[in-house]
Amino acid sequence: MSSDITLIVNPTAGRGRGAHAVRPAADALRAAGHAVRTLLGADPADALRRAREAVADGTGALVAVGGDGMVSLALQAVAGTGTPLGVIAAGTGNDFARSQGLPVRDPAAAARLTAALLRDGAARAADLGRVTTPAGPRWYGTVLASGFDSRVNDRGNRMRLPAGRFRYDLAILAELAAFRPVPYRLVLDGRAVETDATLVAVGNGTSYGGGMRICAGARTDDGLLDVTVVGDVTRATLLKVFPRVYRGTHLGHPAVTTYRARSVTLDAPATTGYADGEPLGPLPLRVDCDPGALMLLAPPQTRAKAPR
Structure with a gap:
């Protein structure tokens, strides 16, 4: 698996917490030996396009930095691909992260956990809901x-x-x-x-x-x-x-x-x-x-x- 990690970021998540979460998350991943690339889309459609390109190019993991909305966007890029998803929860609700036992509003701790799981090859399979829409499937x-x-x-x-x-x-x-x-x-x-x-x-x-x-x-x-x-x-x-x-x-x-x-x-x-x-x-x-x-x-x- 590639050591390159892609962070996809919503800087406005949690009333600005997303932007503040990027540096400690990236620093912790780099300290674990990963090369880190950060994606900021011009809008959600552009962010999704960039995330899908990163997955297609073989990124070692896609890491969503933000709240449940950013996780939702990242799911559309990684569902069914085998590319692991990491979550740095920095939003308002953070229901996905909480339900999966991930740190909330502690970006350094979340990144260290992500790095440890990558090191140990410990990504686990999880179910998703798949909704049939006129525009195609949404997970x-x-x-x-x-x-x-x-x-x-x-x-x-x-x-x-x-x-x-x-x-x-x-x-x-x-x-x-x-x-x-x-x-x-x-x-x-x-x-x-x-x-x-x-x-x-x-x-x-x-x-x-x-x-x-x-x-x-x-x-x-x-x-x-x-x-x-x-x-x-x-x-x-x-x-x-x-x-x-x-x-x-x-x-x-x-x-x-x-x-x-x-x-x-x-x-x-x-x-x-x-x-x-x-x-x-x-x-x-x-x-x-x-x-x-x-x-x-x-x-x-x-x-x-x-x-x-």
């Missing part, structure tokens, strides 16, 4: 959101303050005033389910929105997607249930139903899908688990304790 690492949670995501992305999970807490309150459950049609490994739902989340990973463990039992090594359906509930019930996502205890509520499937199709009127916090477009959308599509520079995944 994601955390959660596909639709319904109330995608509206919260949309509003949270437009808000400048506050930072972190509190931004999404405020977005929840703002969206509660107008939202109504919508009729969904789900197809889970060929089995149709029709239900009125407040939201449907399809998890490759466990969380979104800075630690909301909406699919708390999801794993990225089981070849399955975890589907969480929050049914037709009142605003008062939703207000009580939704904060429980930070511990994953919402899964025990009578209004919440969970499924596991290799393939999921979601359809609902006037509903947009988001994955890794990035918009996918309107439903219907088909999602498939892509087992082992990612070679990830991260510690071995441990089995999480069941939420209480």
Whole structure:
């Protein structure tokens, strides 16, 4: 494997933390003997083009410096290629890094771990969600959101303050005033389910929105997607249930139903899908688990304790 490492950077991630993370990350990788190249795209499309070129040219690893949005972009370049992905988490939510046991907002520590895993040849295979879109496949690492949670995501992305999970807490309150459950049609490994739902989340990973463990039992090594359906509930019930996502205890509520499937199709009127916090477009959308599509520079995944 090449000792050349490519950093792909979002300098605006985490209100500027991405830019500050580059030097300590690059210094730690160089100290481990790697030649480091840094990519800064003019826009997301240009950054993705450059990342794909680096992968095609045989870079030893692609390392995303930023938040979940930058990880999402990097996934499009490395999925199915065998090129390892490293993550220097410097964003606002950092759900992908947290779910994979990676350091958050400590770029030197994250880079040292990346270098050690490269040295030991210890990249591990991880599943990805693969969404079929008119523009081609899109891979994601955390959660596909639709319904109330995608509206919260949309509003949270437009808000400048506050930072972190509190931004999404405020977005929840703002969206509660107008939202109504919508009729969904789900197809889970060929089995149709029709239900009125407040939201449907399809998890490759466990969380979104800075630690909301909406699919708390999801794993990225089981070849399955975890589907969480929050049914037709009142605003008062939703207000009580939704904060429980930070511990994953919402899964025990009578209004919440969970499924596991290799393939999921979601359809609902006037509903947009988001994955890794990035918009996918309107439903219907088909999602498939892509087992082992990612070679990830991260510690071995441990089995999480069941939420209480």
